Structures are given as C-alpha cells and as structure tokens.
Amino acid sequence: MKITHVEVLRMQAHAEPSNNWLFCRIHTDAGITGLGEGSLQYKDAALAAEIENFGRYLEGKDPFQIEHIWTSLHRRVTWTGGAVTVSAISAIDLALWDIKGKALGVPVYELVGGKVRDRVPLYANGWFSMNRPSAHGPKGDGLAGREVAAWYAEQAQEVVALGYRCLTVYPFGGEQVIPPERIARGMGIVRAIREAVGPEVEVAVDVRRRLNVWSARRIAQKLEPLDIAWLEEPILFDNAAAMAAFARSVRIPVSTGEELYTRWEFREILEANAVGIIQPDICHAGGMSELKKIAAMAETYYVSVAPHNSNGPISTVASLHLDMSIPNCHMQELFLNSVDLYQEVLTRPLIIEDGYGAPPEGPGWGTDLDDAVLAQHPPAEFIPIESEPYRAF
Secondary structure (H helix, E strand, O other): OOEEEEEEEEEEEOOOOOEEEEEEEEEEOOOOEEEEEOOOOOOHHHHHHHHHHHHHHHOOOOOOOHHHHHHHHHHOOOOOOHHHHHHHHHHHHHHHHHHHHHHHOOEHHHHOOOOOOOOEEEEEEOOOOOOOOOOOOOOOOOOOHHHHHHHHHHHHHHHHHOOOOEEEEOOOOOOOOOOHHHHHHHHHHHHHHHHHHOOOOEEEEEOOOOOOHHHHHHHHHHHHHHOOOOEEOOOOOOOHHHHHHHHHHOOOOEEEOOOOOHHHHHHHHHHOOOOOEEOOEOOOOOHHHHHHHHHHHHHHOOOEEOOEOOOOHHHHHHHHHHHHHOOOEOOEEEEHHHHHHHHHHEOOOOEEEOOEEEOOOOOEOOOOEOHHHHHOOOOOOOOOOOOOOOOOO
C-alpha cells in the first residue's frame, strides 16, 4: 500500500464562531483513507500549507511506516518544532494510525497496546455558553458579581445532573497583575460553584497562564479551602523552574502542558518535578505516536495525564483511543458546547454516558467524517488577534 495524496478539510467550530477545525485525510492506492486533525486555532493558513507541503513528501510512502515518517517530518526538516510544524505532524500521524487500524481491521487502541480500561472519565469544559457561543461565560453582560456567580452555580448544577463529576472554569481572566476586585469576582464564581455541586464533584480552575507568580500565589491561597482539583496553567508554561517553584509554594495541585510540544519539551517540566498532571494535546504535541511516549515518560515521574482537547471531533476520538491504552490517564477534557456538532459530523457517534466516554467500536478510529455534513459548515473567515477571544491579558 502506498500514499497517493493528502487532503486538507476545514469546518467552522460553532463553539467559537470565528474558529475552524482543520482535518487531514490521507488517501492510499488501496482505497483506504485515514483521518487526522491538527486544529490550531486561528492559524489555519499556516497549518494547511504545512500539511500540504508535507503531503508532497508523503506521496508514494508506505503508510505503515509511522515511526519513520514521524521522525522524518520532525528531524529532517529545516526550522523544525513549534506549533505549526508539530501540529501538522500530529494531523498526519493520526491519519496514519487510522489507515493502519482500518487495514488490519482493529481499533487504534489495540495497535498501541490494547485497553487498560473500558471507558474514560471526562471533565467538562465549554459548559458556560449562556445560550451563545462563548468560551468563558458572561463578562460584559450587565450582570453584577453575585448574579454572575449565581449563573455559574446554576449552570454547574446542570452539568452535574448530566453525570459529569468534574468540571473546569476560567474565573480569573484579565491582566497578569490581579487587583482585589478581580480576585473577589473570581472567588465568588468558584465558591458559588463549589457550594452548588457539593464536595464530591471535582472543580478545576484554569488560569490560562494569565497571571504572574505573585498574583497566582494570591489566588491559590484563597482557593485552598475550596478543595480545588487542580490549578491549570497558573503562570506561563515556558519556564519549568518557575513553574516548579510555584507548585511547591502552594497547596493546590498544579497542571500544565497544553502548549508544550513533543517529549523534549515535556522532559524539562517532568525533570523539575513541577506538576502532578500534564495536559498534552494530541492535535498539537505530536499525535498518537508522541503522546504515548510522553505518557510513558510521565509515568516514570508518577505524573498523571489529562489530555487537553479544545479541538474538533477527530481530536476527541483519537484522545479517547489514547486514554484507553495508557495506565496513567487521569481524565479526558470534553467541550460540552461542541458535542452536538461532533455527533452530527461523525459517521458513528462518540459514546458518552454518565460522565464517561469511549470511542465508537470499529477499525481505526471507529468513525469517519460525513462529507455532506462537513459541507454544511463551511470554514469561517477571521482576522488574527481581532477575532480571538483572548485579547484581554
């Protein structure tokens, strides 16, 4: 079997109206195709070009030689690494595993070691959309602090009623130095959620690396009595020593990793014994091949893996295959405001029940993209920075 050509597909991600999901479909002369995803929010043009250029190299190659292809794309190019190149490698890697699974008639999780669990606990994100696409809930909607907190509490109760036992929230947006009024607003939200869901539901707080060390310590001290599951990306991810020093100075578990790429970038954070949970993204950090290696490295440091996943349906399916096969999986992120579109565009739906997930049964990923549905959701146009929801740092 040989690769004949590589196709790039895109669709609008309605959870963020100006964001798109980007897929890679690899075709072979045996008529078997494989799907990958490299969604890289607001960098569509660069990612598509990288995949298409790599596709010229892939033509005529044996799709079963996944390790050789991965290494070639990563080590034998000029200016390797970084978000665009590694996301392109991720998409191609995922598509190759899908081809191999389909050709051999087995699910991908069987190819990478077999199941260690039958279903994966999910942690809910994207649940605070307030009946409109929004990543971070109400901000400038004319609501007072107590009204905002009450709204979050009500939404959180609805999530728990669906069976989810862990949810994450972004209460501390804004500039890196946090003033008292932002602390008060954020604490009001987290406290209201904790009181609404009770002590047996996990609540994680994602800072999205918005704060400096001094500010992050202030909120960590105040969050401690609320029994937070983890504090995600409290500071920038690119200084392992600073992250380790911060993590040791607080009494809340710390997580990071959604913006780290490949085992080489995770090595430093693991060697620093900085965090108890890492969150690599299967669309960004090197695909199935690389995340298996990152997870194995993490296990030697007694670190759990909770894969980041703010992307599209193939990302979610592939993440679940990974989770089924690694013993140190903690939980899998799932964006609830994207689930309906996932199920619409997948030919076989994800299995989601009582706060747990599993991939569809079948060879490869167990599912494909419905091209007719894909055509109904053409990609959105956007302006970098202006269209992104994170301008207020």
